[in-house]
Amino acid sequence: MLSPSDFLSIPLDDWVNSLVRDWLVPNFRPFFRSLQWPVTQVLKSLTGFLGATPMVVFTAVLSLVAWRTAGKGVALFTLLALCFIDAIGLWPETMTTLAMVVTAVFFCIVIGIPLGVLASRSDVFRAILRPILDIMQTIPSFVYLVPIVMLFGVGMAPGIIATIIFALPPIIRLTDLGIRDVRNDLTEAAVSFGATPWQMLMEVQFPLALRTVMAGLNQTLMLALSMVVITAMIGAGGLGLTVFTGLGRLDVGGATAGGVGIVLLAIILDRISQALTEKRSVQSPSLLQTMRGFFATRRPVPLEEPERAG
Amino acid sequence: MTTKISAKNIFKIFGNNPDQALGLLQKGQSKEEIYASTGQTVGVDDVSFEVAEGEVFVVMGLSGSGKSTLVRMINGLIKPSAGEMLIDDIDVASCSRDVLRRVRREKVAMVFQHFALFPHRTVAENVAFGLKIRGVKPDERRERAQAALEQVGLGTRGDSFPDELSGGMQQRVGLARGLASEPEILLMDEPFGALDPLIRSDMQQELLELQRSLKKTIVFITHDLNEALILGNTIAIMRNGSMVQIGTAEQIVSNPADDYVAAFTRDVDRSLVFTAQSIADPAQPLDLANTDATAALAHMETHGLDAVHMVDHGKLAGIVTYRDANTAVRDDVALKHIMQEDMPTASAETLLVDLYPLAEKGLPIALTDDEDRLDGVVAPQAVFAQLSNGKQ
Ligand SMILES: Nc1ncnc2c1ncn2[C@@H]1O[C@H](COP(=O)(O)OP(=O)(O)OP(=O)(O)O)[C@@H](O)[C@H]1O
Numbered sequence: 001m002l003s004p005s006d007f008l009s010i011p012l013d014d015w016v017n018s019l020v021r022d023w024l025v026p027n028f029r030p031f032f033r034s035l036q037w038p039v040t041q042v043l044k045s046l047t048g049f050l051g052a053t054p055m056v057v058f059t060a061v062l063s064l065v066a067w068r069t070a071g072k073g074v075a076l077f078t079l080l081a082l083c084f085i086d087a088i089g090l091w092p093e094t095m096t097t098l099a100m101v102v103t104a105v106f107f108c109i110v111i112g113i114p115l116g117v118l119a120s121r122s123d124v125f126r127a128i129l130r131p132i133l134d135i136m137q138t139i140p141s142f143v144y145l146v147p148i149v150m151l152f153g154v155g156m157a158p159g160i161i162a163t164i165i166f167a168l169p170p171i172i173r174l175t176d177l178g179i180r181d182v183r184n185d186l187t188e189a190a191v192s193f194g195a196t197p198w199q200m201l202m203e204v205q206f207p208l209a210l211r212t213v214m215a216g217l218n219q220t221l222m223l224a225l226s227m228v229v230i231t232a233m234i235g236a237g238g239l240g241l242t243v244f245t246g247l248g249r250l251d252v253g254g255a256t257a258g259g260v261g262i263v264l265l266a267i268i269l270d271r272i273s274q275a276l277t278e279k280r281s282v283q284s285p286s287l288l289q290t291m292r293g294f295f296a297t298r299r300p301v302p303l304e305e306p307e308r309a310g
Numbered sequence: 311m312t313t314k315i316s317a318k319n320i321f322k323i324f325g326n327n328p329d330q331a332l333g334l335l336q337k338g339q340s341k342e343e344i345y346a347s348t349g350q351t352v353g354v355d356d357v358s359f360e361v362a363e364g365e366v367f368v369v370m371g372l373s374g375s376g377k378s379t380l381v382r383m384i385n386g387l388i389k390p391s392a393g394e395m396l397i398d399d400i401d402v403a404s405c406s407r408d409v410l411r412r413v414r415r416e417k418v419a420m421v422f423q424h425f426a427l428f429p430h431r432t433v434a435e436n437v438a439f440g441l442k443i444r445g446v447k448p449d450e451r452r453e454r455a456q457a458a459l460e461q462v463g464l465g466t467r468g469d470s471f472p473d474e475l476s477g478g479m480q481q482r483v484g485l486a487r488g489l490a491s492e493p494e495i496l497l498m499d500e501p502f503g504a505l506d507p508l509i510r511s512d513m514q515q516e517l518l519e520l521q522r523s524l525k526k527t528i529v530f531i532t533h534d535l536n537e538a539l540i541l542g543n544t545i546a547i548m549r550n551g552s553m554v555q556i557g558t559a560e561q562i563v564s565n566p567a568d569d570y571v572a573a574f575t576r577d578v579d580r581s582l583v584f585t586a587q588s589i590a591d592p593a594q595p596l597d598l599a600n601t602d603a604t605a606a607l608a609h610m611e612t613h614g615l616d617a618v619h620m621v622d623h624g625k626l627a628g629i630v631t632y633r634d635a636n637t638a639v640r641d642d643v644a645l646k647h648i649m650q651e652d653m654p655t656a657s658a659e660t661l662l663v664d665l666y667p668l669a670e671k672g673l674p675i676a677l678t679d680d681e682d683r684l685d686g687v688v689a690p691q692a693v694f695a696q697l698s699n700g701k702q
């Protein structure tokens with residue numbers, strides 16, 4: 001059979017190799033290395049903080065947060081799930097994973113929201129950004145682990161950088177979308193009162209886009225969690241490593257325990273961040289009321305204010 | 311009176327090559343031809359007008375006639391393709407961004423058709439928005455917002471959210487937001503268009519009431535001629551991007567510039583537009599001091615009158631009817647005794663609709679000024695004639 005390779009063979013692998021190995025790595029490695037610095041700093045302080053927080057305190061605080069944001073059901077689930085994780089002996093790994101995920105999400109917010117705002121303001125910038133985001137989302141995450149390792153090395157920080165790249169698109173997209181969706185007459189009203197572009201962003205556009213931005217944050221968070229196992233392959237620790245080593249040693253039990261830990265953590269974070277998305281303002285019943293609610297089958301007095309429509 | 315807003319040969323082309331379209335317009339091409347050949351829309355076509363300080367300038371026209379485009383060029387939300395838009399000698403069409411922002415913050419506020427209230431802020435915060443943008447301190451902001459809310463009768467709703475209020479209330483908030491920054495000019499783009507008729511006429515009355523004390527310069531957009539007639543000191547009629555007539559309500563109804571305007575005015579209730587002045591005859595009073603019944607009778611006969619007004623030292627004193635004068639001459643009674651002091655009176659500005667009950671007595675209506683001097687006389691027949699005139 002005739003095939004194009006008879007006449008033409010493109011040595012793509014060689015080209016990429018020489019591009020990365022002979023040009024990018026020698027010339028830019030210090031630059032890429034220096035990018036790790038802020039990531040490492042944030043991660044270090046987070047890991048230090050989470051490591052130093054006793055399990056009981058952390059569980060209490062996170063359950064409280066869940067209760068304030070998502071209600072008593074999620075709070076109860078958080079409490080039980082965290083106790084379970086501790087009981088199966090994966091508490092330190094879970095904290096490491098949490099620190100990694102939070103670090104990645106933190107940088108996604110810091111990078112993604114400004115990019116989203118820019119995209120919402122400039123059609124040109126948006127047109128440039130879109131295909132890049134599409135590529136970022138379609139390339140399988142395995143594929144760019146290789147250049148990441150070449151440029152950044154192995155370890156926690158490169159793992160987090162890979163996570164950031166993978167999880168970044170939704171928050172950019174939804175920030176852009178949220179701001180563009182703000183009703184035209186509202187922005188017009190703001191301009192008519194003499195708002196500067198910055199005032200317009202802070203007083204009108206961003207607050208009104210917040211729901212959508214939070215939905216983007218939720219997606220980003222979930223994508224970041226989904227990278228936990230993959231980044232373990234380039235030397236990041238945590239629950240991902242538990243699963244990865246479990247798989248390597250055909251230790252089904254270990255891998256399953258790690259997997260369950262990831263799933264529980266994912267559910268907790270997802271519920272809390274989704275609740276943040278859905279509520280306009282976080283207004284919750286008092287502690288006493290909720291405590292009562294935990295123990296009574298039916299709430300004695302429905303003191304709660306009816307929630308305002310969107 | 312000083313001119314507050316002055317538009318000079320304003321054009322607005324929507325499209326990617328306005329200069330080309332302007333050139334074609336100059337060559338006399340129609341808007342349809344320009345749209346067909348270049349795909350550009352002529353939104354506003356060579357409009358000039360002046361708005362005096364403290365007047366309500368109503369712009370009306372059918373949908374798509376360019377009203378919103380025009381009003382948005384007054385505060386620079388839309389930039390004219392050509393022409394000058396002067397607000398107190400600042401040309402908002404060509405001034406720098408900073409100047410334009412200052413004009414918006416200090417001089418011009420806008421009220422929107424669909425209210426455009428910020429759903430994430432309370433009513434009070436909405437009202438204080440303009441002040442916040444200007445950097446007014448929170449305490450002062452709150453005070454002034456509260457004052458503005460009280461002006462529109464919503465003093466107690468400051469902590470509500472806009473979606474908790476009815477449409478009429480929401481537009482009051484929109485109005486309060488416009489008033490809170492104490493602008494000299496208020497732009498209102500069909501502000502009552504989204505309200506149902508009853509609330510709408512309430513709001514019109516309330517706006518008139520407010521305007522009596524505030525004396526803002528108001529540019530008011532509507533497509534309802536009755537609303538225009540009720541509110542406007544001056545009315546401008548737009549058609550297809552051009553201004554076809556500018557004038558007072560009476561001028562427009564009595565003297566429509568073309569068929570388009572005439573079509574608008576056909577259904578108008580004339581008695582709401584015309585004043586007593588328009589159908590008054592010059593007064594021919596007699597002086598009570600030096601007239602007797604015989605002279606009065608003679609006067610009425612020469613002028614063909616049914617009754618004559620009497621003045622005393624220049625002031626209106628009463629009315630003598632032909633019949634009474636006749637009896638008086640026969641019975642030799644003094645004129646003073648047959649003069650009726652109770653008679654229908656009105657002022658020159660009284661609307662015909664209010665003359666109607668007065669005319670029912672069958673006596674001529676005396677038009678008097680503030681000092682009780684007789685300005686003119688309206689024959690009762692003339693009132694009925696005008697009313698039936700309007701309903702052809
Ligand atoms: N941004 C725009 N781009 C293109 N054409 C526009 C734009 N804005 C308005 N137009 C056109 O300009 C013309 C005037 O529109 P405008 O909104 O000023 O009319 P209007 O008198 O306010 O009508 P309505 O009573 O429906 O509000 C219309 O033909 C409209 O299609």
Ligand SMILES: [Mg+2]
Binds near residue numbers: 377379
């Ligand atoms: Mg309009």
